[in-house]
Amino acid sequence: MTTGSEAYLAAQQQIASWVEQAQRQEAAAYAVQSRIEALTVDRWSPHRELRVVVDHAGMLADVEITERALGLGPHALSRVLMDTLRGARATLREAAIAAAVEVEGRDSPLARSLSQEYRTTLGADGPAPDAPEDHPTL
Template sequence: MSETFGNFDEAQAQLDSWVQFAERRGEAAQRAVDRIEALTVEVWSPRREVRVVLDQSGLLTDLEFAEWAPTESPGSLGRAVQKAHDDALLKWRDAMDAIADEEYEDFEDLRTATKESAHAGLPPMLDEDNQ
């Protein structure tokens, strides 16, 4: 070890640096987890006949129809639900990206892994349809 660091003080400084790095990384991860766990996304369809709510995992937790929505055709309501859900997923993806960018600014590997994990569960056509 003395060949690598030269002396005890250099070795201690290197160890302290590693500990500080690990602490900063852990704190960033905890902040990201806290924000992700609190994440919900709410989106209305363009004509406001349908409201969709997603949880922190991007899963549907609530679906609400406007009072007048039953007067619409089943096809129209189906398209409204699909559009609101697609828009909610895009909003969820953007929120996950923002959390990763903000909390893992100094940790590229964590930022990339968080984004890849969030994007992996999204339907592949979602990005193509909304560009």
């Protein structure tokens, strides 16, 4: 038979356990957020006509155009730019997923949620051109 004070202590321990779990989850979320916000991807086009840099959200942060690009017509240059940008964004997607998996583990709800978000947002960019064979797929 449990007394009122034993039930009270058990309830306090349960609440303390929940608070500790929430604090661990918060720390992990901040760690993942910090890693992802630090991500940038720098990619050259296959023939080095241009280089793009995308930030952690997949937004174009910089473009460098070389002399070689000046010989392309506007349509070819546009195609090279867009292909290179898609490749950079696909690489970013895989890097963000890898960062979440590294911090949280493959089966964590946070890693799965982040993976789904990046796949939804950047999934149309196709496979990452330089993805390793063992990239984390969630």
